[in-house]
Amino acid sequence: MEIMKVKDYDEMSSQACSFIINKIKQVQSPVLGLATGSTPEGLYKRLIEKYNAQEVTFKDVLTFNLDEYVGLENDDPNSYHHFMNEKLFKHIDIAIERVHVPNGVAENLEKECQDYEKKIKDAEQVDIQVLGLGLNGHIGFNEPGTPFSSRTHIVDLDQSTRQANARFFDSLDDVPDKAITMGIETIMESKEILLLVSGANKREALDRLLNGEISEDFPASILQKHSNVTIIADEEALQD
Numbered sequence: 001m002e003i004m005k006v007k008d009y010d011e012m013s014s015q016a017c018s019f020i021i022n023k024i025k026q027v028q029s030p031v032l033g034l035a036t037g038s039t040p041e042g043l044y045k046r047l048i049e050k051y052n053a054q055e056v057t058f059k060d061v062l063t064f065n066l067d068e069y070v071g072l073e074n075d076d077p078n079s080y081h082h083f084m085n086e087k088l089f090k091h092i093d094i095a096i097e098r099v100h101v102p103n104g105v106a107e108n109l110e111k112e113c114q115d116y117e118k119k120i121k122d123a124e125q126v127d128i129q130v131l132g133l134g135l136n137g138h139i140g141f142n143e144p145g146t147p148f149s150s151r152t153h154i155v156d157l158d159q160s161t162r163q164a165n166a167r168f169f170d171s172l173d174d175v176p177d178k179a180i181t182m183g184i185e186t187i188m189e190s191k192e193i194l195l196l197v198s199g200a201n202k203r204e205a206l207d208r209l210l211n212g213e214i215s216e217d218f219p220a221s222i223l224q225k226h227s228n229v230t231i232i233a234d235e236e237a238l239q240d
């Protein structure tokens with residue numbers, strides 16, 4: 001794992017932006033795995049700036065998002081569909097048929113998971129997967145205890161995850177208790193992983209990821225086994 005220590009959230013976001021833009025320029029039809037949450041927002045903001053400055057085009061890019069809440073319509077302000085449209089997609093030149101976010105209101109959720117896997121397989125491989133880090137070590141919405149062999153599936157969200165994400169909702173009761181997420185094996189099949197970590201509240205989780213044992217009790221620990229991971233972490237998140 002390559003660890004890049006940066007000063008703060010802003011520097012993390014601009015380093016991540018350069019990283020992604022380099023990848024887009026290197027690869028002919030780049031496949032990006034994207035994440036939601038507060039962590040990658042700065043990255044998306046900078047990508048939009050670079051697009052506006054005509055330094056990058058997204059017309060050949062294909063994207064797959066990690067996860068989506070079950071039961072939220074695509075236009076619900078708290079759905080990850082809405083998040084991605086507002087924070088990135090609607091501001092850049094990516095064709096809507098080239099972006100993929102799991103459908104949390106599909107009639108048949110099991111089939112949606114299988115179809116999502118198939119779409120990723122048809123794209124061959126994710127070139128670079130952006131990840132954030134959950135306080136309990138979740139990646140995507142793979143909560144502690146999720147088998148490392150998991151593929152895209154439906155999860156019951158931990159109470160702690162619902163609490164952590166309640167800040168986006170009117171109340172804790174409004175936070176869905178289920179989600180669709182790419183599985184851990186699905187994530188591990190990406191050619192390259194870019195993990196972004198910022199803030200003192202993530203320090204313990206990052207320390208466990210880097211120095212703890214590899215265990216399904218802490219899903220992000222599996223990243224120790226991936227051959228091409230870059231972690232961009234700020235000073236507050238990364239202990240000396």
Ligand SMILES: N[C@@H]1[C@@H](O)[C@H](O)[C@@H](COP(=O)(O)O)O[C@@H]1O
Nearest residue numbers: 035036037038039132133134140
């Ligand atoms: N499902 C998302 C994850 O993809 C995200 O990486 C993580 C951290 O979120 P944040 O970046 O807001 O701290 O939790 C959320 O629940």
